[in-house]
Amino acid sequence: MPERLSAPVYNVLLALGTETRHGYAIMQHLAELTAGAEELLPGTLYATLARMLDAGLIEEARPPRGEESGGPPRRHYRLTPGGRAQAQAETERMRRWVSVARRVWQPGLAR
Amino acid sequence: MSRWLALRLFRLAARAFPKAYRARWQDEMSATFRQVLGAQPHPLRYALRASADAIRAGLRERLRAPTPSLPTHQYSRTHPMGTFWQDVRYAFRSLWKSPGFSAVAVLTIGLGLGANTAIFSVLDTALLRPLPFREPERLVSLWESRLDRGFTQTTFSRPNFWDMKDQQRTLEGIAAMENSSINLTGRGFPTELALGRVSANFFRMLGVTPYLGRTFAEGEDAPGAGAGGVLLSFRAWKSWGGADREIVGKPLTLNDRSYTV
Numbered sequence: 001m002p003e004r005l006s007a008p009v010y011n012v013l014l015a016l017g018t019e020t021r022h023g024y025a026i027m028q029h030l031a032e033l034t035a036g037a038e039e040l041l042p043g044t045l046y047a048t049l050a051r052m053l054d055a056g057l058i059e060e061a062r063p064p065r066g067e068e069s070g071g072p073p074r075r076h077y078r079l080t081p082g083g084r085a086q087a088q089a090e091t092e093r094m095r096r097w098v099s100v101a102r103r104v105w106q107p108g109l110a111r
Numbered sequence: 112m113s114r115w116l117a118l119r120l121f122r123l124a125a126r127a128f129p130k131a132y133r134a135r136w137q138d139e140m141s142a143t144f145r146q147v148l149g150a151q152p153h154p155l156r157y158a159l160r161a162s163a164d165a166i167r168a169g170l171r172e173r174l175r176a177p178t179p180s181l182p183t184h185q186y187s188r189t190h191p192m193g194t195f196w197q198d199v200r201y202a203f204r205s206l207w208k209s210p211g212f213s214a215v216a217v218l219t220i221g222l223g224l225g226a227n228t229a230i231f232s233v234l235d236t237a238l239l240r241p242l243p244f245r246e247p248e249r250l251v252s253l254w255e256s257r258l259d260r261g262f263t264q265t266t267f268s269r270p271n272f273w274d275m276k277d278q279q280r281t282l283e284g285i286a287a288m289e290n291s292s293i294n295l296t297g298r299g300f301p302t303e304l305a306l307g308r309v310s311a312n313f314f315r316m317l318g319v320t321p322y323l324g325r326t327f328a329e330g331e332d333a334p335g336a337g338a339g340g341v342l343l344s345f346r347a348w349k350s351w352g353g354a355d356r357e358i359v360g361k362p363l364t365l366n367d368r369s370y371t372v
Contacts, residue, residue: 023143042144043165046136
């Protein structure tokens with residue numbers, strides 16, 4: 001059984017999706033995706049990125065075209081195939097969980 | 112100004128992370144923080160949240176960080192105190208090597224202890240410790256009400272106090288006190304002192320006896336009884352009274368009027 005992912009790790013996986021992004025963009029994109037409901041603060045974000053790099057869930061990548069110039073140089077990240085697999089497994093686990101919850105709380109809506 | 116302060120605060124909080132982690136991530140983390148801060152309507156509020164988060168994340172990293180210098184195989188497992196002093200020495204060495212983290216930890220513990228002590232002092236004085244008077248549980252405060260003028264709790268007028276004192280049968284006795292201030296003059300630079308005007312029976316009713324001299328005698332507070340005397344608090348006697356044991360009976364000038372100690 002795969003290890004369950006913590007909320008910050010899952011949030012970073014979601015915010016990266018299929019793109020390559022730097023830390024600030026990850027924070028911004030997560031806020032956009034969840035309409036501000038989920039927030040990553042810099043301390044937690046970089047601790048999470050460090051752990052995810054160690055675990056091989058993400059890797060450093062070249063910045064997308066057009067982002068190289070302007071602003072301070074910074075690292076960009078993208079999901080590894082392992083990270084994508086973990087994200088999908090976690091999403092599937094949550095889907096089953098939601099389905100059970102629906103059966104319990106809203107039997108009419110269960111799917 | 113607040114952005115500068117916010118950045119300093121965050122940089123200080125980020126010291127909670129292990130040194131090796133900071134070497135790798137500090138610049139990027141600070142740059143991102145600065146960028147987010149630029150878009151915040153309340154930079155200090157955000158800085159406080161982000162700093163608290165950095166301290167939490169940093170301490171978690173420290174707990175997670177491997178400690179290769181810890182020779183676990185050498186530890187004695189037979190004696191319960193066998194590893195105690197090694198642990199203490201290791202703790203001090205770690206703290207010494209990370210002065211930033213130590214400062215944050217000491218500051219946090221200090222603030223916590225200070226707040227606790229302050230709250231307990233208030234609780235102890237206000238609720239736990241009995242008043243330093245005879246039978247404190249029988250003491251009550253009396254107030255007048257002037258509902259026609261909208262005052263539900265106001266002080267007694269002097270004539271009302273005297274009438275109440277003579278005519279009431281409910282309480283064992285009534286004494287009055289009025290807080291104000293007065294200037295000590297005739298001793299170089301005038302000094303403002305906190306003053307309580309009291310009825311003559313005040314100290315007798317509370318069961319308080321003075322360290323030196325006597326309290327006020329019955330009738331000493333009657334109209335026309337003269338300027339009267341003053342009784343110094345212990346602190347006043349020690350400070351500007353010079354802890355003079357012969358002070359009783361000496362004159363004291365308050366608001367240019369002479370009183371007797």
